[in-house]
Amino acid sequence: MHAVVTKATIHDIDRARKFLNDQGIPRIRQSPGFVSGHWVSLDESSGTSMLIFESEEAAQAAAEGLRTNPPAGDAATINSIETGAVVGHA
Numbered sequence: 001m002h003a004v005v006t007k008a009t010i011h012d013i014d015r016a017r018k019f020l021n022d023q024g025i026p027r028i029r030q031s032p033g034f035v036s037g038h039w040v041s042l043d044e045s046s047g048t049s050m051l052i053f054e055s056e057e058a059a060q061a062a063a064e065g066l067r068t069n070p071p072a073g074d075a076a077t078i079n080s081i082e083t084g085a086v087v088g089h090a
Contacts, residue, residue, distance in 0.1 A: 006048060015073075019072045027071075033053040
């Protein structure tokens with residue numbers, strides 16, 4: 001399994017949450033190889049997510065999709081997108 005880890009600046013927490021739940025999560029669930037996703041609001045202006053995929057190829061494709069079509073419009077800005085192998089989980 002491989003993960004896509006993002007860090008974001010949140011400009012409007014209410015709009016960002018609405019977009020995530022109405023559009024972002026349904027869209028990512030349809031991605032090939034998607035296993036699970038976790039989105040965390042660290043405070044009112046920052047957040048992070050970890051999306052798990054069955055393969056490195058699926059994770060890379062999802063990361064590229066986030067780069068070319070970033071979610072949330074102007075409600076949030078993705079600052080970084082990284083991929084890596086999952087080395088453990090519970």
